[in-house]
Amino acid sequence: MTTLLIHNASQLVTLAGPARARVGPEMTELGIVPDGAVLARDGRIEAVGSTTDVAPLAEPDTVRIDASGKVVAPGFVDAHTHPVFAGSRAAEYELRIKGATYEEIAAAGGGIRNTVRLTRQASEDELVAIARRHAMTFLVHGTTTIEAKSGYGLTVDDEMKQLRALGRVARETPIEISPTLLGAHEFPDEYRDRRDEYVRLVIDEMIPRAAAEGLAESCDVFCESHVFTVGDARRVLTAARAHGLVPRFHADQLTRSGGTELAIEVGAASADHLEQLDDAGVEAIATSGVSAVLLPGSVFNLGLSRYAPARRLIEAGAKVVLATDFNPGSSPVASMQMVMTLACTQMRMLPSEAFVASTVNPAYALGRGERVGTLEVGKQADMVVFDVADYRAIPYFFGVNHARTVVKRGVVVAAPLR
Secondary structure: OOEEEEEEEEEEEOOOOOOOOOOHHHHHOOOEEEEEEEEEEOOEEEEEEEHHHHHHHOOOOOEEEEOEOOEEEEOEEEEEEOOOOOOOOHHHHHHHHOOOOHHHHHHOOOOHHHHHHHHHHOOHHHHHHHHHHHHHHHHHOOEEEEEEEOOOOOOHHHHHHHHHHHHHHHHHOOOEEEEEEEEEOOOOHHHOOOHHHHHHHHHHHHHHHHHHOOOOOEEEEEEOOOOEOHHHHHHHHHHHHHOOOEEEEEEOOOOOOOHHHHHHHOOOOEEEEOOOOOHHHHHHHHOOOOEEEEOHHHHHHOOOOOOOOHHHHHHHOOOEEEOOOEOOOOOOOOOHHHHHHHHHHHHOOOHHHHHHHOOHHHHHHOOOOOOOOOOOOOOEOOEEEEOOOOOOHHHHOOOOOOEEEEEEOOEEEEOOOO
């Protein structure tokens, strides 16, 4: 039986509170314990509190981590990533700097379709090796759980290849993965003039196979005028729910398409992006229970200026979540620390709100809130020791990896600053 004690923390950010996503003023309540300690046994948290109270409970053979002058907090939960792909889109990055838009690059055969061509050529083993490297990058930056999408295969076999690769990475690395089928990410070249046939392929073949083989928990759709319409998305997500997959949704990123309302209609777990959301959409999602997953990294990297209306969403009582949108095109960032900085500086979220939106709220958005996202007795011992004395310094000193020690299920899995 393995026991671990982290003690003497300048701030122990427990996020203890109601067993649900936090909204409104609750997002500033972090449950901080000064001079805090956590005792974990066999992967679960056994005691949380002051060092004076918790340290005496440790046995002589307990592994001990002295967190003096440091912050201890739950591992980040990244609720929107695309980590299984081949190739790079660095050349497109240069094109955007020269003035080409995301839509123009896509129309010329670049963007998602470029990555699709390269991913189709890669073997499953090659994709596993790539995704394993990405998983370790998440871990060293303090992310212990991710949602991960397919979407770069766009054939039945290639989408399943990506999902199998995700399953192998989840088994072969410490990171926890919630896999999502994103067959409705883009129309592949061979279906450019047969779009309805491709939608039927997603509905009739991809979804049933992913569900039957247990390869996915969720199903997502990229809904925009140049890809999947609201009508297409309704058909896909209705079929997904019928096969036991949780609906998720790329909504209102580039245009106000009505995606948020459809996410609510189909009972999606989340509506993601929301940069074009208006006041009516804010009120609708705030009263629906659908999590609003905001992805400032993609806005920043695309050189755009319109971020999701985080302050209005928080004030309306929405379940606000932050995520990296890690992908090879619009948001090649795996650091939730950097995303928190963007949330604070560009969307005017308080550091406390950004912390909640990066831990407990995404945990509930992924159906894992009973296990991860807070430091409470009985929960999984997923923790990060940050090399700062105040949690607000994590987004404040941006562009720096503050994670000193990363713990997953009570075991140290990364120590990047040692």
